[in-house]
Amino acid sequence: MRSACSFALCVNRPRGYNPFVGTAKHSRLEGNPSMSQFSHKRLFLPGPVEVRREILDAQTAWMIGHRTADFAELFARLQGKLKRAFFSDSRVIVSGSSGSGLWEGAIRCGVRDERKVLHLTGGAFSERWADVSRANGKRVDIIQVDWGRAHTAEMVAEALDKSSYDAVCAVHNETSTGVTNPIQAIGEAVNQHKDTLFFVDTVSGFLGTELRVDDWGIDIALTSSQKAFALPPGIAFAAVSDRALERAKRIPNRGYYFDFLTQEKSLLKNNTPSTPPIALMFAADIQMDAILAEGVEARWARHRAMREATHEWALERGFGLYAQAGYRSDTVTTVSNTRGIDVDAMAAFMENERGFAMDKGYGKIKGATFRLPHMGDVTMAMLREVLKGLDAFLAQPPSPAPSPKMREGE
Numbered sequence: 001m002r003s004a005c006s007f008a009l010c011v012n013r014p015r016g017y018n019p020f021v022g023t024a025k026h027s028r029l030e031g032n033p034s035m036s037q038f039s040h041k042r043l044f045l046p047g048p049v050e051v052r053r054e055i056l057d058a059q060t061a062w063m064i065g066h067r068t069a070d071f072a073e074l075f076a077r078l079q080g081k082l083k084r085a086f087f088s089d090s091r092v093i094v095s096g097s098s099g100s101g102l103w104e105g106a107i108r109c110g111v112r113d114e115r116k117v118l119h120l121t122g123g124a125f126s127e128r129w130a131d132v133s134r135a136n137g138k139r140v141d142i143i144q145v146d147w148g149r150a151h152t153a154e155m156v157a158e159a160l161d162k163s164s165y166d167a168v169c170a171v172h173n174e175t176s177t178g179v180t181n182p183i184q185a186i187g188e189a190v191n192q193h194k195d196t197l198f199f200v201d202t203v204s205g206f207l208g209t210e211l212r213v214d215d216w217g218i219d220i221a222l223t224s225s226q227k228a229f230a231l232p233p234g235i236a237f238a239a240v241s242d243r244a245l246e247r248a249k250r251i252p253n254r255g256y257y258f259d260f261l262t263q264e265k266s267l268l269k270n271n272t273p274s275t276p277p278i279a280l281m282f283a284a285d286i287q288m289d290a291i292l293a294e295g296v297e298a299r300w301a302r303h304r305a306m307r308e309a310t311h312e313w314a315l316e317r318g319f320g321l322y323a324q325a326g327y328r329s330d331t332v333t334t335v336s337n338t339r340g341i342d343v344d345a346m347a348a349f350m351e352n353e354r355g356f357a358m359d360k361g362y363g364k365i366k367g368a369t370f371r372l373p374h375m376g377d378v379t380m381a382m383l384r385e386v387l388k389g390l391d392a393f394l395a396q397p398p399s400p401a402p403s404p405k406m407r408e409g410e
Helices: 053-058 069-086 099-110 124-135 153-162 183-190 242-248 260-267 278-294 296-316 343-354 380-394
Strands: 042-044 091-095 116-121 139-144 167-171 197-201 220-224 236-240 332-336 356-358 369-373
Touching: 042 380, 053 278, 069 091, 069 236, 069 278, 091 099, 091 260, 099 124, 099 167, 099 197, 099 220, 099 236, 099 242, 099 260, 116 124, 116 153, 124 139, 124 167, 124 197, 139 153, 153 183, 167 183, 183 197, 197 242, 236 260, 242 260, 278 296, 296 332, 296 380, 343 356, 343 380
Parallel strands: 042 356, 116 139, 116 167, 167 197, 197 220
Antiparallel strands: 091 236, 220 236, 332 369
């Protein structure tokens, strides 16, 4: 039986609070013009995202032991729901980690030391995954594209015709640039080479844009909780094929914590090798009920509609779209800051005047871009409220330029 609400979760939330309703009644406290007037800073970030109260409260259920029948029931129930979300009959590994941990698991379990791995790089996270492979002593080749550009199946097919690889690693949705790669087409190219596995990072794509793991020939599809899944951070998931496990059996040094064979041994008993994040599994179980009630494909369509509204807003106000046309993400729009606005001032305005935490761009394109995420449980109403706040910022008169400093002696 779940408790109604812990003190820690309820103390700062007035009765009737809803993180996705942004009226003053819900988001401000009376009589205080400072930032403290907001009862809650709502996250409009590309992860971690805003989490519904019901999902936060699910974590306050009475704790259970992870070697009990109650836990096995929870694990099995969640396993079935996750398979539906991944569109896969494969097992789904549950990991107490970020998605980055499963990068390492995929590489250590799927790439032999004497063979090579091909990474498709063109953004902060695809490049970091390649770095993880190098850090694990693997032989890495890359297909590098400029940030904001997508990879194509033709690029991959050409590389695979020239050399053999144990695996191809692709990022489904590059969060830093707002590019969605054509994973289905790339999978078709990879699957022409029977000894090459296909690994996909879908951290910011899963449950926000189309992904069909089995139909697209994906051997490992890994994700984490804090983006379109709309859960708190700290838990990650990977749909892992039988082919990937067969490969792992031929690799001697797979580590322990992210060893998929060790995970599989426990998974067959509806358990995990080490203590899992049980509270987050309670939350994931409740969230999956909501997702399946909405319908995964309907959820994709909702994200697509918010993407279109965001693009329209950006272009009408004289901004650009950073990602290549035809490959723009359904879950996060990277806006080219062609107007040269001060993104720090924008973020401060949105925090102090509207109660939203905002993104200012990522990595080497921070400031030259900023990101507008439309993922998870964000609704069109919340998105419009954010865009209205940005309009208010843009309507402000420009700040006067600072006076030049007097030179010493003048």
